[in-house]
Amino acid sequence: MRTKNTIIFSLISTFFLIFLVSIWKILATLQGLDIKSLNLEIIFIFGFLTSLAHLGINDKIKTIYKSIIFSLIFVFFDGYLMQKLPLWYNIGVFLILYFYTSKINKYNYESLKEEHSTQVILFDFLTLFGILFFSFVILFPFYMMLVTSFKTQIALLVNPLDFSINFGQDLKDLFKSYFVIFKSYKFGKYILTSTIVSVGTVIITLLFAIPAAYAVARLNFFGKTFLSTSILIIYMFPAIVLVIPLYTIFSQLGLRNSIEGLLIVYTATTLPVAIYMLQGYFKSIPKELEEAAILDKLSWFGIITKIIIPLSIPAISSVALYVFMIAWNEFLFSLMFLDNPNSFTLSRAIQYLSGDAETPRQYLMAGSVIVTLPVLFIFVYFEKYLVSGLTAGSVKG
Amino acid sequence: MANIKFIGIHKSFGSNKIITDFNLLGKEDEFLVLVGPSGCGKSTLLRMIAGLEKIDEGEIFINDQKINELHPSKRQTAMVFQSYALYPHMNVYENMSFGLKIEKRPKDEINAKVMQAAKILKIEELLERKPKQLSGGQRQRVAIGRAITRNPKIFLFDEPLSNLDAALRAEMRVEISKLHKQIKTNMIYVTHDQVEAMTLADRIVILNQGNIEQVGTPEEIYNDPSNIFVAQFIGTPKMNILEINEKNIISENSIKLLGNDIQFGNIKLNKSKHFVGIRSEYLKSNQKSQFTFNPEIELIENLGNEKIAYMKYDEYQLSAKIPSSDEISNTIGFEFKDIFLFDQNGKRVKS
Numbered sequence: 250m251r252t253k254n255t256i257i258f259s260l261i262s263t264f265f266l267i268f269l270v271s272i273w274k275i276l277a278t279l280q281g282l283d284i285k286s287l288n289l290e291i292i293f294i295f296g297f298l299t300s301l302a303h304l305g306i307n308d309k310i311k312t313i314y315k316s317i318i319f320s321l322i323f324v325f326f327d328g329y330l331m332q333k334l335p336l337w338y339n340i341g342v343f344l345i346l347y348f349y350t351s352k353i354n355k356y357n358y359e360s361l362k363e364e365h366s367t368q369v370i371l372f373d374f375l376t377l378f379g380i381l382f383f384s385f386v387i388l389f390p391f392y393m394m395l396v397t398s399f400k401t402q403i404a405l406l407v408n409p410l411d412f413s414i415n416f417g418q419d420l421k422d423l424f425k426s427y428f429v430i431f432k433s434y435k436f437g438k439y440i441l442t443s444t445i446v447s448v449g450t451v452i453i454t455l456l457f458a459i460p461a462a463y464a465v466a467r468l469n470f471f472g473k474t475f476l477s478t479s480i481l482i483i484y485m486f487p488a489i490v491l492v493i494p495l496y497t498i499f500s501q502l503g504l505r506n507s508i509e510g511l512l513i514v515y516t517a518t519t520l521p522v523a524i525y526m527l528q529g530y531f532k533s534i535p536k537e538l539e540e541a542a543i544l545d546k547l548s549w550f551g552i553i554t555k556i557i558i559p560l561s562i563p564a565i566s567s568v569a570l571y572v573f574m575i576a577w578n579e580f581l582f583s584l585m586f587l588d589n590p591n592s593f594t595l596s597r598a599i600q601y602l603s604g605d606a607e608t609p610r611q612y613l614m615a616g617s618v619i620v621t622l623p624v625l626f627i628f629v630y631f632e633k634y635l636v637s638g639l640t641a642g643s644v645k646g
Numbered sequence: 647m648a649n650i651k652f653i654g655i656h657k658s659f660g661s662n663k664i665i666t667d668f669n670l671l672g673k674e675d676e677f678l679v680l681v682g683p684s685g686c687g688k689s690t691l692l693r694m695i696a697g698l699e700k701i702d703e704g705e706i707f708i709n710d711q712k713i714n715e716l717h718p719s720k721r722q723t724a725m726v727f728q729s730y731a732l733y734p735h736m737n738v739y740e741n742m743s744f745g746l747k748i749e750k751r752p753k754d755e756i757n758a759k760v761m762q763a764a765k766i767l768k769i770e771e772l773l774e775r776k777p778k779q780l781s782g783g784q785r786q787r788v789a790i791g792r793a794i795t796r797n798p799k800i801f802l803f804d805e806p807l808s809n810l811d812a813a814l815r816a817e818m819r820v821e822i823s824k825l826h827k828q829i830k831t832n833m834i835y836v837t838h839d840q841v842e843a844m845t846l847a848d849r850i851v852i853l854n855q856g857n858i859e860q861v862g863t864p865e866e867i868y869n870d871p872s873n874i875f876v877a878q879f880i881g882t883p884k885m886n887i888l889e890i891n892e893k894n895i896i897s898e899n900s901i902k903l904l905g906n907d908i909q910f911g912n913i914k915l916n917k918s919k920h921f922v923g924i925r926s927e928y929l930k931s932n933q934k935s936q937f938t939f940n941p942e943i944e945l946i947e948n949l950g951n952e953k954i955a956y957m958k959y960d961e962y963q964l965s966a967k968i969p970s971s972d973e974i975s976n977t978i979g980f981e982f983k984d985i986f987l988f989d990q991n992g993k994r995v996k997s
Contacts, residue, residue, distance in 0.1 A: 535729055535731065537727045537728075537729050537731035538731050538733065540696075540698050540725075540727070540731065541725070541727065541731040541732075541733070541792075542733075543697075543698065543718050543719065544696060544697075544698075544718050544719060544723070544724065544725055544745070544796075545719070545744050545745035545748055545796075546719035546745060546748045546749060547748055551748070556733065559735045560734060560735055
């Protein structure tokens with residue numbers, strides 16, 4: 250059992266190491282996915298030996314020294330094989346190896362005796378792999394965006410695949426793209442429009458969704474079951490199907506190129522989910538609370554404002570966040586309904602700029618960063634509410 | 647200081663009749679306990695008084711004022727819920743003062759009332775806490791406190807103790823009893839627990855399937871049950887009910903029971919099925935009793951201060967509650983005065 254476990258452990262950890270080092274190599278050298286040049290067999294042999302050596306040495310040497318020694322040996326061999334590469338590449342390899350050796354450190358020869366230990370190891374590394382891989386997929390484009398936005402036109406033309414940021418230059422030059430998009434491309438106005446539209450959508454959606462969700466959750470009225478089950482029907486239609494008839498209607502009503510028009514469409518598309526999320530939460534609030542409130546001489550309106558809303562802050566803020574993100578990032582409707590640059594939202598403005606061959610790429614990327622950042626900050630700040638709001642009600646607290 | 651009157655109350659949910667023709671007159675400052683098995687309509691009745699449930703038919707009067715159409719808040723009742731129903735986002739003080747604040751009473755008055763209620767319930771040091779920081783017993787105290795600050799004519803308790811553990815329940819039971827003596831207001835208390843009913847009530851109303859089975863003081867209910875349902879509902883273990891068929895009816899006023907011929911005074915028995923009830927605490931383990939029989943003892947449960955013997959005699963299953971000090975022999979005895987006689991419909995036959 251132990252031999253089998255040892256071999257499986259070494260294999261899994263080695264593959265994990267190969268994955269890490271390969272990604273680093275691809276990124277650092279930008280040579281594409283050429284298997285041959287990755288020296289996979291060297292990494293494989295070394296990784297395998299490292300994990301075995303790790304088990305052999307166990308805790309005879311302090312963990313930190315052990316990790317450093319292993320990493321140094323690997324960097325030495327790897328650097329020897331790929332001599333052309335600069336120092337920062339080798340530092341990266343060293344850090345990866347250090348991370349890897351400290352990761353495998355929690356497994357020792359003793360724990361491999363247990364029968365299920367291979368499962369534990371497999372799931373451990375799968376989780377790690379998942380986290381690293383998907384965060385890479387998501388974060389890398391954002392990093393690209395950020396880096397490009399800090400570049401000058403010349404730097405971009407000389408080496409478009411340079412992923413480093415030159416902090417040596419003047420701050421004014423570093424943020425030049427951002428100054429330019431605000432000055433020459435009126436991004437301030439777009440941000441204002443987007444903010445008005447998004448915040449407006451949030452307010453209007455909540456204004457309608459809270460009473461509606463309360464009604465669906467609590468009151469008995471004709472057609473209640475039909476209404477509550479058909480709330481989500483709107484999502485059966487792709488937005489592109491709705492957009493064309495809406496276009497004709499909005500053209501005739503003169504709602505194109507207006508914030509009001511966008512508010513109407515956005516509210517209509519976010520309202521169902523908002524009602525759906527809120528009514529689930531409202532149902533989880535004990536009915537006795539409202540009955541106690543009735544005996545306390547509260548009206549229906551009072552019950553909603555003084556009891557339901559304060560108790561539903563988590564759900565309401567997660568709905569608000571969701572609606573804000575939808576409205577802020579929405580693209581299809583703004584593309585169709587806005588064609589006057591004076592009423593552009595941010596995402597529409599980016600599209601407009603990218604359609605223009607004259608717009609330098611770094612400005613485009615600076616604009617993209619500006620679109621992304623507010624949502625990112627809001628999300629990080631409200632994340633705790635979002636999580637508790639989405640799961641609340643599933644288990645009685 | 648109120649009296650409550652129910653006249654011909656009917657209530658049904660869909661085709662499901664919960665309460666049919668309920669009539670009752672509550673006395674002033676009375677502690678009335680509605681007790682019955684689950685689904686008998688006792689909570690519904692309470693909620694109709696509070697105004698949380700519509701009254702289908704009939705009238706309820708408080709102090710001769712018809713309350714059917716009154717808004718719940720104007721009925722001068724206060725309800726204590728089983729789940730406490732404290733507002734989780736408010737602290738104890740805010741919970742207790744909320745109703746008064748909605749009424750826009752002056753601050754001094756609110757403060758005085760809350761403090762007074764807190765003093766009665768000994769929760770003065772908890773006023774700043776949120777409900778989730780309180781134990782079950784403390785929450786129930788706060789819920790009662792909230793009811794007191796409303797200064798109601800009638801307190802309504804909807805199984806207030808059933809969420810508490812056994813020890814706390816016994817403690818709170820005493821507290822509620824004391825509270826009633828202290829503030830002297832009408833209380834209507836719903837429970838399915840016969841111990842709560844017996845210990846708290848001035849009068850007990852025993853309900854079954856929306857009908858009143860019997861109304862009376864705890865003593866009356868225990869000593870003089872009007873039918874088998876009431877007789878079996880009060881007392882643990884349940885009263886032994888023995889079926890007497892026509893063969894065992896010897897004459898108009900004597901029956902054969904557990905091998906004994908029993909002579910009744912001035913009653914007339916017809917030749918039909920009857921039932922005889924004997925409370926298990928009246929079955930004694932001695933031979934000096936008026937009547938004796940020799941059952942087969944199947945099981946003895948020792949509860950410390952007493953033992954419960956489960957036994958069999960012919961086709962009858964009986965249980966007897968016997969003090970621990972007594973030796974259980976296989977001769978069990980009972981007295982004539984402890985026999986309850988019921989007719990074939992379960993109605994009491996009195997001599």
